Amino acid sequence: MMSPMAVPIADYVGLSAVIFFIGVAGVIVRRNPLIMLMSIELMFNAANLLFIAFSRAWLHNAGHIFAFLVITVAAAEAAIGLAIVVTVFRTSRHVDVDDIALMKG
Amino acid sequence: MPVHHVMGNEGNYPYLLALWLLPLAGAIVNWAFGPQLKSAAGALGSAAIGVAFVATVLMWGAATQSVPSTGGVNLVGAHQTLFSWLPGFDFGLLMDPLSLLWALIITGVGFLIHVYSIGYMDGDNAFARFFAYMNFFVFAMLTLVLSDNFVGLLIGWGLVGLASYFLIGFWFFKPSAVAAARKAFVLNVVGDVGIMFAIFMIFASVHSTGFGDAFAFAGSYNTGWLFAICLTLFIGAAAKSAQIPLQTWLPDAMEGPTPVSALIHAATMVTAGVYLIARCAPLWSQNQDAQMLVGVIGALTALLGAILGCAQWDIKRILAYSTMSQIGYMIMGVGVGAYEGGVAHFFTHAFFKAQLFLGSGIIIHALNNEQDVRRMGGLIKTMPFAFVAMLTGVIAISGIPYLGSGFFSKDLVIQGALQHGHPWLYAIALITAGITAYYMCRMLFVTFLGQYRGNVDPSDLGIRHPELAGTSAHAAEHDEVHAHAPAWLMNVPVGILIVPTVLIGWLMFGGENSPWAHFFAQQFPHPALPAAPISETLTAVIAFALVIVGIAIAWARYGVAPAQQNAVERLRQESVRMPAVLTNAFYFDYAIDWLFVRTSQLLGTLFGRFLDPQVIDGAVRETAFSAQWLGTLVRSFQTGLLRTYAFLLVIGATCFMVYYAVAMGAAK
Amino acid sequence: MAAFWILGITLIGSAIWCITNTKPVYSVVALLLNFAALAAMYLTLNAEFLAVIQMIVYSGAILILFLFVIALLSSGVTPFSVGPNKLPRIGIPAVVVLLIALGFLTYAVNRVTANAFANTSPTSPVGPVGTAGVFGSVADFGKALFTTYLLPFEITALVLMVAVIGVILLAGDQAPYVASQKQAEEVRREMREAILRGGE
Numbered sequence: 001m002m003s004p005m006a007v008p009i010a011d012y013v014g015l016s017a018v019i020f021f022i023g024v025a026g027v028i029v030r031r032n033p034l035i036m037l038m039s040i041e042l043m044f045n046a047a048n049l050l051f052i053a054f055s056r057a058w059l060h061n062a063g064h065i066f067a068f069l070v071i072t073v074a075a076a077e078a079a080i081g082l083a084i085v086v087t088v089f090r091t092s093r094h095v096d097v098d099d100i101a102l103m104k105g
Numbered sequence: 106m107p108v109h110h111v112m113g114n115e116g117n118y119p120y121l122l123a124l125w126l127l128p129l130a131g132a133i134v135n136w137a138f139g140p141q142l143k144s145a146a147g148a149l150g151s152a153a154i155g156v157a158f159v160a161t162v163l164m165w166g167a168a169t170q171s172v173p174s175t176g177g178v179n180l181v182g183a184h185q186t187l188f189s190w191l192p193g194f195d196f197g198l199l200m201d202p203l204s205l206l207w208a209l210i211i212t213g214v215g216f217l218i219h220v221y222s223i224g225y226m227d228g229d230n231a232f233a234r235f236f237a238y239m240n241f242f243v244f245a246m247l248t249l250v251l252s253d254n255f256v257g258l259l260i261g262w263g264l265v266g267l268a269s270y271f272l273i274g275f276w277f278f279k280p281s282a283v284a285a286a287r288k289a290f291v292l293n294v295v296g297d298v299g300i301m302f303a304i305f306m307i308f309a310s311v312h313s314t315g316f317g318d319a320f321a322f323a324g325s326y327n328t329g330w331l332f333a334i335c336l337t338l339f340i341g342a343a344a345k346s347a348q349i350p351l352q353t354w355l356p357d358a359m360e361g362p363t364p365v366s367a368l369i370h371a372a373t374m375v376t377a378g379v380y381l382i383a384r385c386a387p388l389w390s391q392n393q394d395a396q397m398l399v400g401v402i403g404a405l406t407a408l409l410g411a412i413l414g415c416a417q418w419d420i421k422r423i424l425a426y427s428t429m430s431q432i433g434y435m436i437m438g439v440g441v442g443a444y445e446g447g448v449a450h451f452f453t454h455a456f457f458k459a460q461l462f463l464g465s466g467i468i469i470h471a472l473n474n475e476q477d478v479r480r481m482g483g484l485i486k487t488m489p490f491a492f493v494a495m496l497t498g499v500i501a502i503s504g505i506p507y508l509g510s511g512f513f514s515k516d517l518v519i520q521g522a523l524q525h526g527h528p529w530l531y532a533i534a535l536i537t538a539g540i541t542a543y544y545m546c547r548m549l550f551v552t553f554l555g556q557y558r559g560n561v562d563p564s565d566l567g568i569r570h571p572e573l574a575g576t577s578a579h580a581a582e583h584d585e586v587h588a589h590a591p592a593w594l595m596n597v598p599v600g601i602l603i604v605p606t607v608l609i610g611w612l613m614f615g616g617e618n619s620p621w622a623h624f625f626a627q628q629f630p631h632p633a634l635p636a637a638p639i640s641e642t643l644t645a646v647i648a649f650a651l652v653i654v655g656i657a658i659a660w661a662r663y664g665v666a667p668a669q670q671n672a673v674e675r676l677r678q679e680s681v682r683m684p685a686v687l688t689n690a691f692y693f694d695y696a697i698d699w700l701f702v703r704t705s706q707l708l709g710t711l712f713g714r715f716l717d718p719q720v721i722d723g724a725v726r727e728t729a730f731s732a733q734w735l736g737t738l739v740r741s742f743q744t745g746l747l748r749t750y751a752f753l754l755v756i757g758a759t760c761f762m763v764y765y766a767v768a769m770g771a772a773k
Numbered sequence: 774m775a776a777f778w779i780l781g782i783t784l785i786g787s788a789i790w791c792i793t794n795t796k797p798v799y800s801v802v803a804l805l806l807n808f809a810a811l812a813a814m815y816l817t818l819n820a821e822f823l824a825v826i827q828m829i830v831y832s833g834a835i836l837i838l839f840l841f842v843i844a845l846l847s848s849g850v851t852p853f854s855v856g857p858n859k860l861p862r863i864g865i866p867a868v869v870v871l872l873i874a875l876g877f878l879t880y881a882v883n884r885v886t887a888n889a890f891a892n893t894s895p896t897s898p899v900g901p902v903g904t905a906g907v908f909g910s911v912a913d914f915g916k917a918l919f920t921t922y923l924l925p926f927e928i929t930a931l932v933l934m935v936a937v938i939g940v941i942l943l944a945g946d947q948a949p950y951v952a953s954q955k956q957a958e959e960v961r962r963e964m965r966e967a968i969l970r971g972g973e
Contacts, residue, residue, distance in 0.1 A: 028748055045831075099969075
């Protein structure tokens with residue numbers, strides 16, 4: 001049988017949503033690619049929190065496994081994102097996502 | 106699927122295959138090895154046709170056999186199965202009396218003309234090519250008449266048109282020859298399309314293209330449907346046989362070498378229309394309207410050709426119009442139902458018209474390709490043999506009783522029209538007979554009597570464009586050559602042709618008991634007919650009287666001594682006063698030009714100026730413009746800024762979120 | 774309960790500090806605080822292994838990577854010189870949209886009730902954190918990872934390998950597919966000009 005959680009699951013969802021939207025706001029509003037990448041990490045972590053909270057609520061460790069995978073992907077994403085930043089910096093000597101608009105239609 | 110009906114007795118007939126394929130072999134060899142063969146090409150080509158003729162004669166027994174079949178219907182002739190294609194498309198060769206007759210003419214007269222061509226074409230640069238084309242034509246024509254189904258017939262029909270195109274344009278360095286070849290081809294294709302539509306309709310009715318199937322169910326067709334089939338078939342026949350209104354190509358086709366005119370445009374190919382209608386006699390016999398249509402067109406063509414023949418100065422064009430007129434007779438004969446008569450006239454006409462053309466070829470050859478009769482005259486002294494040849498031909502075509510073959514066959518046609526209840530066609534045919542006698546004698550007298558006018562200034566004779574009249578570019582090439590061309594090569598075939606020209610008509614003598622009637626006893630439907638109001642003898646007398654009148658007028662105008670005295674001035678007067686309606690051949694070319702060519706051009710202009718650029722291109726352009734407009738619209742979202750994309754992504758995700766929240770709320 | 778609220782407020786505060794800082798180094802520090810608080814929250818949720826992983830991978834590896842990049846880019850020229858904002862008025866609509874989204878999310882969250890999880894069978898028994906064999910312990914996690922979830926685990930390895938190759942290709946000294954040095958210079962120059970034109 002399940003053991004009750006000390007905090008209702010809805011509170012975890014609300015907390016996760018707030019952190020997630022702070023991350024979204026960071027991606028949209030900031031022009032520094034490093035801050036944007038950090039915001040993405042925030043969003044990943046918000047998602048992870050949900051996984052683990054629900055895993056605890058269900059008492060099922062699939063959520064843990066998934067959180068583990070997300071951490072892996074986050075690490076890969078951070079590595080590649082930073083590599084892109086470095087490459088862009090190498091060619092343009094300054095980093096501002098507004099200055100990188102090669103895909104403009 | 107209806108039961109398969111085969112005409113003729115099934116079997117293996119090596120002679121039939123031989124006579125069909127030998128001309129093709131000759132054509133291929135001449136085509137491939139022409140340069141090596143040199144002058145042997147003519148002998149080879151002639152030999153191929155000659156052997157084919159022998160094989161045709163050897164097929165006589167098989168082709169005329171008549172074996173009662175299980176259904177009580179006699180199976181006539183020989184049938185050789187070749188191969189089956191799709192269901193309903195079985196190919197084979199059929200040789201019954203009708204095909205046999207045509208094959209005999211094609212190979213027999215064809216052989217004589219081939220031999221003649223060795224002399225006529227001697228020294229031509231493309232000697233082997235000529236014989237390749239001629240052999241190819243014979244093969245194509247045999248395909249046409251030996252096929253046992255409509256598709257094979259159409260293949261032959263198209264191939265003879267192609268051969269005709271090759272041979273009319275044989276001297277392709279003459280622009281007029283090229284134009285004539287093209288005209289003939291285009292008009293013939295009109296006919297091909299007609300036959301194609303007929304095949305579609307027949308196939309839709311009986312699910313087969315074989316003659317046997319098509320005719321076995323002839324009685325079951327709907328009347329309107331049958332008339333449509335006959336009409337479309339007749340479009341093909343009219344185009345090939347130069348009937349109104351598709352006749353204009355035939356006079357122009359005389360641009361080809363004279364043997365070509367003799368073989369293709371007189372003896373064989375142009376009579377394919379007669380063959381087609383005679384072959385489809387079971388269809389025509391079922392439909393009065395189709396008979397009437399074909400009869401009237403035939404009679405009108407006969408009359409028109411005869412009238413136009415009176416206005417020509419080019420000896421070959423005179424003969425061309427006479428060919429048109431005589432085919433009009435044949436078409437009228439087979440159209441009204443007098444099949445034996447129409448076919449008989451084809452038979453005699455093949456001999457005497459070939460003879461007339463070959464005789465005129467001797468003259469043209471001797472006079473360095475001079476074709477204008479105004480520049481001839483007095484040739485009886487220098488070319489007596491040609492005169493005899495032409496004279497016998499004229500007698501035959503004019504229908505002088507008992508002296509020429511044309512009398513017998515023409516009589517059958519004219520009397521047949523009356524017997525089948527067409528008195529008006531009968532009258533037109535009689536009048537045409539008189540006119541025929543007039544213009545043929547006119548040609549004969551102007552050419553052979555009086556003084557030679559070749560050295561008279563062309564303008565004194567009323568020749569407006571001497572550079573266009575006959576004397577052509579290849580004259581110079583021939584100039585030195587014809588001197589050592591063996592004359593007998595040309596004279597012997599003409600001499601042989603004189604015999605049937607004079608005598609072959611006797612086959613038709615004797616009414617019901619004639620060999621001719623026996624030959625075709627099993628071939629054509631023989632409905633019981635009421636006695637004609639005018640007896641055959643009386644018809645012959647009336648025809649003869651009109652012929653005498655025609656000859657007399659011609660004699661008075663061109664033959665008598667006073668007319669010979671100032672022939673140059675009289676010919677000039679006649680040339681100048683010739684009505685424009687006749688020199689322009691009743692404006693048929695203009696009518697076709699206005700009705701079809703200019704309408705097509707107008708339509709093309711309309712399409713080219715409006716429909717294509719405005720509607721079709723317009724649609725394409727508008728599609729492109731709208732895509733461009735849409736692209737401009739969507740482009741504004743593609744700022745290239747990462748944050749824009751992120752923001753749009755968030756908006757989209759928000760929309761999903763709102764949707765799910767609302768959906769969850771609704772589910773509660 | 775109290776731990777949740779303390780950690781929650783720390784999480785939100787550090788997140789906001791992270792995205793509002795003008796200096797990236799401070800952002801990294803804020804993020805470190807955020808990750809640490811999150812690791813502690815994992816512990817309250819019986820996820821002891823993931824709490825450790827969170828500290829090692831995020832705080833240890835990823836943030837150090839960020840620091841290195843910041844150090845690299847800050848040498849010589851200043852990478853954070855700001856030009857005109859190409860999306861000057863994005864702030865207000867972004868906030869509006871985010872508020873709408875957040876509002877609807879809250880609305881949806883309020884409908885989630887605890888009895889949604891009533892009839893599930895737990896994979897492992899619940900016990901105090903740090904005890905072997907209970908839910909969320911290292912043994913429990915490892916057993917699940919190498920038996921039931923072996924395939925996703927292997928795919929993770931593939932993802933990491935792809936990432937490694939990608940990084941080498943991107944950040945390597947010279948793109949290996951460019952034919953010659955001269956050509957590479959040409960490409961680089963054109964790219965630079967294009968970037969400086971701002972894609973116009």
